[in-house]
Amino acid sequence: MNRRFDIKHYQGFLAITCLCLFILYAPLIIVMIYSFNDSASITNWGGFSLRWYADVFTGPESEKFKLAAWNSLSIAVMAATVATTVATAAAIGMIRGGQFRGKSASFALISLPIMVPEIVTAVATLIFFSTIGFKLGTLSILVAHIVFCIPFAYLPISARLQGIEASYEEAAQDLYADRWRTFRYVLMPIMWPGILSGFLLAFIISLDDFIITNFIKGAGIETLPTAIFGSVKQGIKPNIMALSTLLLLFSIALVTLSYFIGKRGQEPYPTD
Amino acid sequence: MAAGTGSGRTVSATFSPVRGWLLLPSWLVIGIFLLVPVLLMLVYSFLTKEFRGGVIWEFSLAAYDQFVFDRGLFGDDPPKIEWAYITIFVRSILQALGATVLCLLIGFPTAYFIATRPANTRAIWLFLVTIPYWVNLLIRTVSMKFLIRDNGPLNEALLAIGVIDAPLQLINTNFAVQLGLFYSYLPFMVLPIYASVERYNFALSEAASDLYAPKWTILRSILLPVVKPGIIAGCILVFVPSLGAFLAPDLLGGAKTFMIGSLIEEQFKGNAGNWPFGAAASMILLSMVLVVLLFYARAQSREQT
Amino acid sequence: MNIKTLLGSTALVLAANAAAAEGSLSLYHWFEYIPQELIEKFEAEYDVDVTMDTYDSNEALLASLKAGTLGSYDLAVPGDYMVEIMAGEGLLDAIAEGELANKGNIQPEWLDVSFDPGRMYSIPYQWGSTSFSVNRDVYAGDINSTSILFDPPAELAGKINMLDSQGEVMAMASLHLGIPQCSTDRDQLQALDALLQGASANWASFGSDIAKDVLVSGDAAAGMIYNGFSAKARAEGANIEYAYPDEGYVVWMDNVVLLKDAPNRANALLFMDFLLEPENIAAVTNYAQYAAGVTGVAEFLDPELAVMPENNPREGAGPGAFIAVCDQATQEVYDQIWTRLRS
Numbered sequence A: 001m002n003r004r005f006d007i008k009h010y011q012g013f014l015a016i017t018c019l020c021l022f023i024l025y026a027p028l029i030i031v032m033i034y035s036f037n038d039s040a041s042i043t044n045w046g047g048f049s050l051r052w053y054a055d056v057f058t059g060p061e062s063e064k065f066k067l068a069a070w071n072s073l074s075i076a077v078m079a080a081t082v083a084t085t086v087a088t089a090a091a092i093g094m095i096r097g098g099q100f101r102g103k104s105a106s107f108a109l110i111s112l113p114i115m116v117p118e119i120v121t122a123v124a125t126l127i128f129f130s131t132i133g134f135k136l137g138t139l140s141i142l143v144a145h146i147v148f149c150i151p152f153a154y155l156p157i158s159a160r161l162q163g164i165e166a167s168y169e170e171a172a173q174d175l176y177a178d179r180w181r182t183f184r185y186v187l188m189p190i191m192w193p194g195i196l197s198g199f200l201l202a203f204i205i206s207l208d209d210f211i212i213t214n215f216i217k218g219a220g221i222e223t224l225p226t227a228i229f230g231s232v233k234q235g236i237k238p239n240i241m242a243l244s245t246l247l248l249l250f251s252i253a254l255v256t257l258s259y260f261i262g263k264r265g266q267e268p269y270p271t272d
Numbered sequence B: 001m002a003a004g005t006g007s008g009r010t011v012s013a014t015f016s017p018v019r020g021w022l023l024l025p026s027w028l029v030i031g032i033f034l035l036v037p038v039l040l041m042l043v044y045s046f047l048t049k050e051f052r053g054g055v056i057w058e059f060s061l062a063a064y065d066q067f068v069f070d071r072g073l074f075g076d077d078p079p080k081i082e083w084a085y086i087t088i089f090v091r092s093i094l095q096a097l098g099a100t101v102l103c104l105l106i107g108f109p110t111a112y113f114i115a116t117r118p119a120n121t122r123a124i125w126l127f128l129v130t131i132p133y134w135v136n137l138l139i140r141t142v143s144m145k146f147l148i149r150d151n152g153p154l155n156e157a158l159l160a161i162g163v164i165d166a167p168l169q170l171i172n173t174n175f176a177v178q179l180g181l182f183y184s185y186l187p188f189m190v191l192p193i194y195a196s197v198e199r200y201n202f203a204l205s206e207a208a209s210d211l212y213a214p215k216w217t218i219l220r221s222i223l224l225p226v227v228k229p230g231i232i233a234g235c236i237l238v239f240v241p242s243l244g245a246f247l248a249p250d251l252l253g254g255a256k257t258f259m260i261g262s263l264i265e266e267q268f269k270g271n272a273g274n275w276p277f278g279a280a281a282s283m284i285l286l287s288m289v290l291v292v293l294l295f296y297a298r299a300q301s302r303e304q305t
Numbered sequence C: 001m002n003i004k005t006l007l008g009s010t011a012l013v014l015a016a017n018a019a020a021a022e023g024s025l026s027l028y029h030w031f032e033y034i035p036q037e038l039i040e041k042f043e044a045e046y047d048v049d050v051t052m053d054t055y056d057s058n059e060a061l062l063a064s065l066k067a068g069t070l071g072s073y074d075l076a077v078p079g080d081y082m083v084e085i086m087a088g089e090g091l092l093d094a095i096a097e098g099e100l101a102n103k104g105n106i107q108p109e110w111l112d113v114s115f116d117p118g119r120m121y122s123i124p125y126q127w128g129s130t131s132f133s134v135n136r137d138v139y140a141g142d143i144n145s146t147s148i149l150f151d152p153p154a155e156l157a158g159k160i161n162m163l164d165s166q167g168e169v170m171a172m173a174s175l176h177l178g179i180p181q182c183s184t185d186r187d188q189l190q191a192l193d194a195l196l197q198g199a200s201a202n203w204a205s206f207g208s209d210i211a212k213d214v215l216v217s218g219d220a221a222a223g224m225i226y227n228g229f230s231a232k233a234r235a236e237g238a239n240i241e242y243a244y245p246d247e248g249y250v251v252w253m254d255n256v257v258l259l260k261d262a263p264n265r266a267n268a269l270l271f272m273d274f275l276l277e278p279e280n281i282a283a284v285t286n287y288a289q290y291a292a293g294v295t296g297v298a299e300f301l302d303p304e305l306a307v308m309p310e311n312n313p314r315e316g317a318g319p320g321a322f323i324a325v326c327d328q329a330t331q332e333v334y335d336q337i338w339t340r341l342r343s
Helices: A013-035 A051-058 A062-095 A103-115 A118-132 A138-162 A167-174 A179-208 A211-216 A224-232 A238-265 B016-044 B062-068 B083-115 B119-134 B137-148 B153-161 B174-199 B203-210 B215-243 B247-252 B260-269 B275-304 C003-019 C036-046 C058-069 C080-088 C166-177 C186-202 C211-217 C227-235 C265-275 C278-288 C303-307 C328-342
Strands: B047-049 B055-059 C024-030 C049-055 C122-135 C160-162 C203-206 C222-226 C240-242 C249-258
Touching: A013 A238, A013 B083, A013 B119, A013 B137, A013 B174, A051 A062, A051 A238, A062 A103, A062 A138, A062 A179, A062 A224, A062 B016, A103 A138, A103 B016, A103 B275, A118 A138, A118 A211, A118 B016, A118 B260, A118 B275, A118 C058, A138 A179, A138 A211, A138 B016, A167 A179, A179 A238, A211 A224, A224 A238, A224 B137, A238 B119, A238 B137, B016 B275, B047 B062, B047 B275, B062 B083, B062 B275, B083 B119, B083 B174, B083 B215, B083 B260, B083 B275, B119 B174, B137 B153, B137 B174, B137 B247, B174 B215, B174 B247, B203 B215, B215 B275, B247 B260, B260 B275, B260 C058, B260 C328, C024 C058, C024 C265, C036 C049, C036 C265, C036 C278, C049 C058, C058 C080, C058 C166, C080 C249, C122 C227, C122 C265, C122 C278, C160 C211, C166 C186, C166 C222, C166 C249, C166 C328, C186 C203, C186 C328, C211 C222, C211 C227, C222 C227, C227 C240, C227 C278, C249 C265, C265 C278
Parallel strands: C024 C049, C160 C203, C160 C222
Antiparallel strands: B047 B055, C122 C222, C122 C240, C122 C249
């Protein structure tokens, strides 16, 4: 039946949406624009230039940032891998483990890192490492990152697993496949988009973390966010803006990748 | 998405004999490296402060006492209520509430709008809204600082248009902190509401409209109750992190007006060096968050009965 | 990415972090206090890999070491009073006679200091003063009084940045009131508290590493600042003048100390000797714009340093005072005042 008006339309919502996007992007776009500013001053436009991007890679601070970037990336890869493995096992245990006492406790534990405010986690971890004499360094950062990556990896994996019928595994087990083979050859291929999504999510979360890393990093270890923070406290310099823009583009690339993986997962599964 | 032509059950017991082993790694990792530390922090809040940082393993209520009572500069005045810390907590709650309300006012219409777009463009809108989320929080806060400082682009634009005569003092104010919090967590409000509205069956609205209900009544009385879980989820996802924030007050507020996060940070990294007090403040913050989550869980279960 | 690649790269990263331990030095230093070229010179001369972390106040340095970073750093650069505190807390390693080849280069007046008699733990790094600077475009009146900070004129109210450093703020406040530092007199402590709580309404922010930036960018019209840092701000375009108040101002000496459980003790001593050579420490002075405590630097210094107003107190300025170390009871009161001030 035709309507004279669109039932879904509300006056002003489009305007507010545009306002929302404007607020979200204005600061970032301004930073991007000034990253091309030829003058070192952050308030006067000196002309278009790529010198700050060159400075990020070759300037006086570039060594520090490169090392920090390497630290960030390697920690993120390792933390995401371990977290994804742990989360996959936990998801299978929770969703294919039937009902058992302690199931809700398990779920609460897995979600704990997201519930606890970051500063509380940071403080508690610092106190813990300090009490047991665990030397602060790359390893301490890695351990802390694994902990808070687990729930983030868990979310897409469990969402995916919940959408898969158990009939495949049951069929495999009827054919005398043991549990490992059931997982490896039946479950994992179907779960794969979820696992990959979880890995990417955990990777980005680890890459981005500032508060916890700042509290428990050891001597001489910088990750990209902590290095940027140290630089930023001394004033917003154009090379930081260039670095921020690069990070923004990198994040966009990762999110796009994650999106396409997610789309692949929604393709109908062959049924013959 | 359910694949296949089987019985349709997705929660089953195909791996139940090994569930203990499957859950063991997560129990170990989170148990040892988060649960134990939080419990240790609880213990620390009841210890004695060591001079110039650290703790002495002696039981003491001094940390909590310092929160509640003002015993004067020298510790021997008759106890009055210590308003300074209560003020910090109230201020943090108000800032977090303010940020939540701002996010709701802007986030709800946005989420609704996106959810009612044609299916193929929806993904693009969503993409646009989530991209800033993937930018490091530090960079987002710093870019906001850059925008609103006295001789920053915003003031320059306003001056150029002629709306104001002198630069607005925006940086280093409570408003700046609020703006920073709002800016940091806005996507967290939009996404859950979007998810809720997307699942809403607009046939309900059409039916109500057939019965001559005006549009805004439809919104208020029919859509909102159905979408409420998404709204509440969004509010929690903004409120909880805002409560413990310390980047926004530090970078945008001039490190002058403390929120709980800054108070805690100062005890461990700054000049004050009172570990039990910092641990106590963290425990209080954690309790506040747990209370909010408990309310949420209770509201959820009541919805489902 | 298969398992083998993953394990391989993990091993590589852990090995890379371990391999850097041979011929390395871990430095814990203030922000913006040593030129990168000097570090590179040391790295080239001695084939040592230097990593550097920064802190922004003496108290933050102490907090970090006590929180568990002791044992990860070789050297730190605390201020005078903090050397005394750190020695008392057992955080420093003694340097035996003869371990430092260049110890004789230390200027005689800086050899036997009250905070480290006989220089058992430290060597001089730089010395200077802490006061405040005012933007002359905003306020043109008399700035030579601590009232600018604690009872500012209308043009400056709400636009003042204070250093995020308990020692220096408390010392300036004591000088303003004319009371002794670390006073044990209750009335004086009450007055100190009242002054600070009242004055804070006029302060825009607390920050040490931003002290230069806020003056250059105009976010603050006046601010506490170290003399050399102020000279740098002036060089970056801020129209500021460094004040020498009638009531007095803070003087300090920063020192390089050998930390307890230093992982690279031998390299640490090499670096200390390196910094005692006049040419090298002069590079620091030219960069940071303070003054060195080593003989023979004069020929290597930039000529403007000698005539800079930030290095030459005016006639009639008040006394320069070192920050005093308080006893425990008074320190606890100071901590209380400080925490209340920041909240």
